[in-house]
Amino acid sequence: MQPIFAPYPQSRFRRTRRTGAIRALTRENTLTTDDLIWPVFIRDGSGLREPVASMPGVARLSVDLVVEAAAEAAALGIPAICLFPYTDPALKTADCREAWNPENLANRAIRAIKAQVPDIAVMTDVALDPYNAHGHDGLVVDGVIQNDETIEALVKMTLAQADAGADILGPSDMMDGRIGAMRSALEGAGHKDVAILSYAAKYASAFYGPFRDAVGATGALKGDKKTYQMDPANSDEALRLVARDLAEGADMVMVKPGMPYLDICRRVKDAFGAPTFAYQVSGEYAMIKGAALNGWIDGERAMLESLMAFKRAGCDGILTYFAPDVARVLRAG
Ligand code: PBG
Numbered sequence: 001m002q003p004i005f006a007p008y009p010q011s012r013f014r015r016t017r018r019t020g021a022i023r024a025l026t027r028e029n030t031l032t033t034d035d036l037i038w039p040v041f042i043r044d045g046s047g048l049r050e051p052v053a054s055m056p057g058v059a060r061l062s063v064d065l066v067v068e069a070a071a072e073a074a075a076l077g078i079p080a081i082c083l084f085p086y087t088d089p090a091l092k093t094a095d096c097r098e099a100w101n102p103e104n105l106a107n108r109a110i111r112a113i114k115a116q117v118p119d120i121a122v123m124t125d126v127a128l129d130p131y132n133a134h135g136h137d138g139l140v141v142d143g144v145i146q147n148d149e150t151i152e153a154l155v156k157m158t159l160a161q162a163d164a165g166a167d168i169l170g171p172s173d174m175m176d177g178r179i180g181a182m183r184s185a186l187e188g189a190g191h192k193d194v195a196i197l198s199y200a201a202k203y204a205s206a207f208y209g210p211f212r213d214a215v216g217a218t219g220a221l222k223g224d225k226k227t228y229q230m231d232p233a234n235s236d237e238a239l240r241l242v243a244r245d246l247a248e249g250a251d252m253v254m255v256k257p258g259m260p261y262l263d264i265c266r267r268v269k270d271a272f273g274a275p276t277f278a279y280q281v282s283g284e285y286a287m288i289k290g291a292a293l294n295g296w297i298d299g300e301r302a303m304l305e306s307l308m309a310f311k312r313a314g315c316d317g318i319l320t321y322f323a324p325d326v327a328r329v330l331r332a333g
Contacts, residue, residue: 029311031304033077033330037123037277038323041214042066042109043086054210055282056289058321060086063109069324070117076327080121082170082319083109086216087130096131096139100156107164114165123197124161126154126182127173135212135221137173137228145228151181158182162191170254172199174228183249197277198250201238201264204229207257207283214282238264239271246274254319257281259306262313269314278310279319288322300329 016026041060043050048062061069070081085105091098098104110122127137128150134140138150150173158169171178179198186194204226212218230237242253253272255264256279269276288306292299303322310318320326 029308031308031311031326031330033327034079035307035311035315035317036078036323036327037080037082037317037319038073038078039082039084039279039319039321040066040069041084041086042105044088044105052210052214054213054286055321056286056293057325058214058285060214063105063112066109067112067116070113070120070122073324073327074117074120076324076331078120078323078327080123080168081113082123082125084125084211084215085109085130086214089133089216092131092133094132094140096128096153099128099131099153100160102160102163104160107160110161110164110166121167122165123168123170124166126157126161126169126171126178128153128157129173129217130215133220135217137225138175143223145175147175147177150175151178154178155181155185158185159189159191162186162189162194166194168195168197168252170197170199172202172256174199174202174225174230177248179245179250180248195251196249197252197254198245199256199279200242200245200250200253201261201268202229202254202256203232203261205232205257205260205281205283207260207281210282210286232260235264235267239267242268242272242274246272251275252277252316254279255315257284258310258318258320259284262309265310265313265315275316276314277317277319278313278315280306280310280322282321285321304329 016022043060043062045062046064049065050060052058073081083106106124113122129135129137136145138145161169179196182196245253252275254277255261255268258278258280265278288302291297303326307318307326
């Protein structure tokens with residue numbers, strides 16, 4: 001006997017999941033190599049590849065090897081590489097003057113990459129923590145981070161990086177007013193086309209631990225970064241910071257860390273429609289890699305799923321240590 005009412009279930013979402021072809025047709029988001037910025041750690045010397053213990057698969061590379069890595073990334077279709085220097089402790093000073101030395105490690109690496117792999121975009125880190133012994137992103141007087149004096153130093157760093165040929169500057173320092181100061185200095189120096197990707201919503205996070213190991217800052221940090229990085233409890237503040245940085249001349253904005261802050265990514269994208277990036281930071285990489293190496297999760301699937309989540313959250317791209325790995329997987333189809 002036929003039922004009088006339409007039979008349940010009245011809708012069958014499983015129809016659009018039935019085959020790979022139909023799933024592909026109805027898929028809402030895609031991850032491509034165009035979405036990737038690859039953060040790399042650089043060190044002095046030549047022919048050196050020094051593994052970072054807390055980030056399996058990641059190494060500090062000397063400039064000659066980072067040029068090779070950039071060439072490999074470009075061949076894989078990765079649009080940008082982001083440089084983080086491991087500074088010789090002998091070069092770390094209270095005034096951080098190595099930060100704007102035109103011949104410092106980061107500036108030499110920028111020049112070498114732009115000379116040999118001109119098509120890859122080179123992004124930099126604008127912050128003072130690699131250049132002092134206390135590990136803070138700003139200048140410190142009597143234990144207090146000095147906002148405005150730090151900006152003067154960051155502006156000198158900005159101009160040295162732009163002179164070296166950087167395409168995208170990444171201020172990760174979280175001082176107030178640095179975007180406006182950097183933008184007007186760039187305009188004044190004729191670097192009007194150098195882009196700024198502001199670390200606009202950067203949280204005081206436990207997930208940066210392995211990074212500090214990679215840049216040789218583990219154990220060095222006196223206190224914490226809570227007076228300049230955001231409180232993980234805050235969300236509206238992120239929107240105010242993004243609005244401020246865009247108004248001061250940022251071209252693109254970033255949310256950092258990534259996976260625990262996907263709600264912030266979505267709010268930022270919806271509110272501003274600006275190019276929005278997330279940084280899947282060292283601790284996020286270490287969690288996935290560590291679990292995979294223990295056989296507790298499928299590393300490749302977890303990598304792909306974590307990166308797709310950023311696309312679903314509205315991001316235009318992701319800074320991720322997985323960049324070459326995921327590019328190889330995407331290429332293999
Ligand atoms: C510091 C900086 C940090 C990261 C990028 N730039 C660490 C910090 O703020 O203490 C972290 C990146 C990562 O964990 O992958 N300017």
